[in-house]
């Protein structure tokens with residue numbers, strides 16, 4: 001399994017992204033986890049990726065719904 005480049009990628013914190021904050025996560029080599037210094041969110045690479053996808057999706061649906069409020 002190729003390990004090269006792991007931890008060098010910048011992932012956006014999905015938890016902060018939900019609050020409209022664009023925060024890069026740090027990589028904890030010992031735990032093999034990404035963490036956010038702002039909101040204490042931690043997660044594996046795959047969790048971060050999955051949550052970021054969910055955020056993006058939710059954002060889109062939120063934007064769509066706003067027009068239906070009145």
Ligand SMILES: [Zn+2]
Nearest residue numbers: 013016036039
């Ligand atoms: Zn965060």
